[in-house]
Amino acid sequence: MIKRLVLLFLALSPFLAYAATGCDLNDPDRDVKRLFPTSTGYKTSYASIQKSGGKATLAAVEKALGDKFGGLYETIDAPYTIYTIYKGNSVIGYVHGVNQKGAYGGLQVFLALDTKGKITGFYYQKLSSKNAAKFKAAAFANQFTGLSLADFATLDIKTGKGTGKAALIKNPSTATDKDFLNTLRGVKKNLVLMNVFIYNK
């Protein structure tokens, strides 16, 4: 009976996923191990802008991002799932994903971060694009490794221009492909939120 219920749940999961408003890893055990091969465990916690200061925090997040929150996912009470990664009893990093509006559908932009806020891994959990292969290529993902919020501070997410290292990230697709800028916005939003929820707590 339990097996049947589990099977039914798994079968429904692509549809049940619609019911969730947060951004969770599809397979946390597998994904955490892949992003942090030396990890021995992880803890899941949930945060929201509402619970982290409300409107004042939202204003600060929008200012740091350089854009207003909008759409169905960018609400003040949207829950964010943070995976705290352990090696033994020590925290070695975090995994955090955000939803970002893309050209043809929602993007789910996940970052693996060390304890100082530096990106150690970047990947799309979900991406609808004609050039998905280019965006998902390691050559593009690796450009984010080693960057932190400070590198994105001056990045204009509407133009992709700025003075930090983030401005040097190369578009893997055509110049007209909006998903490059959408990705930069997703990454910056991810870093700004992690700064609020974890690093600047």
Add this chain to the structure above:
Amino acid sequence: MPTISGIAYKNLRRKRIRSILTILGIALSTWVLVSLLGFNRGYENSLNKDIDNLGFQVLLTAKGCPYEAATLMLQGGQGLRYMPENTVDSLRADKEVEELTPMLMQTVFDPGKGEEGGVVGYLGIDPATYPKMKPYLTFREGKWFSGENSMEAVMGFESAELEQREVGDQILIPGKNVEVTVVGILNRSGTQDDGTIFMPYKSLQKIFGVQDKLTSVGIKLKKTANINAYEEKLYTIPDVQVVSIAQVKNTISNLVSTARVMVMSIAIIAILIAMVGVMNTILMSVWERFQEIGIMKSMGATTSHIFRLIWLETTILCLFGGIIGSLLSVVLAKATGALIRYILPYSPTGSLIRIDAPLVLESMGIILFIGLLSGIYPSLRAARIKPIEAIRSSEGEL
């Protein structure tokens, strides 16, 4: 010369408190009767409306074709089977069919969904018939497609939320590289439709190269149709399977029948209470006026006069009681409905109590008839009083 009606009216006024209490008793019985009959109608009507809102009662699919999301996902989006589009024409010819709507389910593997990719489903529908079948689907923004061949999509609430789509945005059909414009986003309905991406079925036929093919047909039957019998008839079509809500409808029908029996039982009890009340009041009045009636008879009143007098008094009481009770039921219909809704474990949407003029007149007729019936015995007793007995009975009092 006083008329019988004048005397009857005066008699009732003489015992004002008792008359008022009797009228009140009849009024309460009428209120209960009208409300119960109104509930009987409203409840059945609301349940029928709820059944209508379920959409089609019968789903005809190609044999072996998954017809709902869970099965489709279990099969990894594979295993779709088709039936020819002209099946719709032969189904439409059946007199028991009220409406039908063709559907085409298509799935595609999206490598961008998750680590290993995932299946995305599209439901092709007919914009002319499908919305009518699903009246509970309302728009958060936008509207249905502009045409049956348009490259447009309407998204269920959850799918729009997941894909972060708004009206005017594009979606991409993976593998086909076809761009589709979102023209509508539905409100949350709490059904499987929330996670569905709708497109015109003719457009899907073109995109996926399955011209003149359907995966299912939704069929709404006329209210008088026998779903079970129709289901059997459908099985004569080769290579199809039938999914129906006959069981749901049967359960609801049983619920209605049970409610009807209960309501009618309570109504009969209310009528009996009114009947006994009226009979008791009039009988008391007759016994109290025993000598008076005897004197009336000795002064020339006939048996018929006395019978008519007492019967008329009954009629007046029932008429006033009936009018007041009917007014009460109309005025308190909403409150009664709310009370029933609070008590019932499941109550359908819409008005639970439906009171209209024919129902009020019908109930008034019943109350009057019952009143007249219960007035016969006291009137007969009064008519049979002998003047000499009445006068003799007063001797002891003098």
